[in-house]
Amino acid sequence: MTEIRTPRLVLRxxxxxxxxxxxxxxxxxxxxxxxxxxxxxxxxxxxEDIERYEEEWDEEGFGPFAVELIGSGELIGFAGLSVTEFLPEPTHDIGIGWRLGRQFWGQGYASEAAHAVLEWALQDRGLDRVVAVTHLADRASENVAAKLGMEPGRELKHPDLGIPLRVHVIDLTEYQA
Structure with missing residues (x-):
């Protein structure tokens, strides 16, 4: 079973x-x-989401992790990897993403969890490149991507929703643990 521990979190x-x-x-x-x-x-x-996350784990060997607090065991959200099939160009990049309950915002949990996932992806899973796709107006996620050392890349519109997005990129040669 894949599990990652950080000083405050368990990703499982x-x-x-x-x-x-x-x-x-x-x-x-x-x-x-x-x-x-x-x-x-x-x-x-x-x-249905959780079922899809588990199917992705079974098929790809990665997916969104459940993120819980070590002290309480409380689920605070998720952080993990997925194939970014919705992008207009079929790049089949592996994307990193996160979602936490509002009461857990502003405490560094998203950055901590995402950093652990990125390290696992590049060092343990052997991926050469990871992307993060953020809404341009989502400053908090833009900040997390920057903290991960990801470079802001191309801007595009979501193919179905027309929402402006930015693709942040990091590859193994740029990663610093």
């Missing part, structure tokens, strides 16, 4: 106990503001 595969706390995170309009079209997700949709 999903369990049945994660459904309700993740659905509460996904039901917050402020959390979902920068995800897709900004729509919240209900319990059933969240269950």
């Amino acid at each position: 595969r999903w369990s049945d106990d994660d459904l309700v706390p993740l659905s509460e995170i996904n039901a917050d309009p402020e959390v979902m503001r920068w995800t897709g079209d900004g729509s919240v997700r209900d319990l059933e949709e969240t269950a």
Whole structure:
């Protein structure tokens, strides 16, 4: 079983106990503001998300990790990898992403979790390149990408939603643990 520990977090595969706390995170309009079209997700949709995350783990050997606090065991969101199939050019890049409950914002958890995922991707999984796709107006995610050492790259519009996005990039030669 794949598990990553940081000083404050455990990143792990999903369990049945994660459904309700993740659905509460996904039901917050402020959390979902920068995800897709900004729509919240209900319990059933969240269950489908977790099922899809686990399928990606089984098929690709990576996916979004459930992120929990070491001290309490509380699920605070996710951070992990996925294939960025929605980009207009079929690059099949591996993207890093994160989503945390609002009460966990501004405490460095997103950067801590994303850094652990990036290190795992480049050093343990042997990936040569990782991207992060952010909404241009999402300053918090832009800051996390910068903290990871990712270079802001091309800007584009989401092919289905028309939302302005930026693709941040880092490759193994640029990565500093």
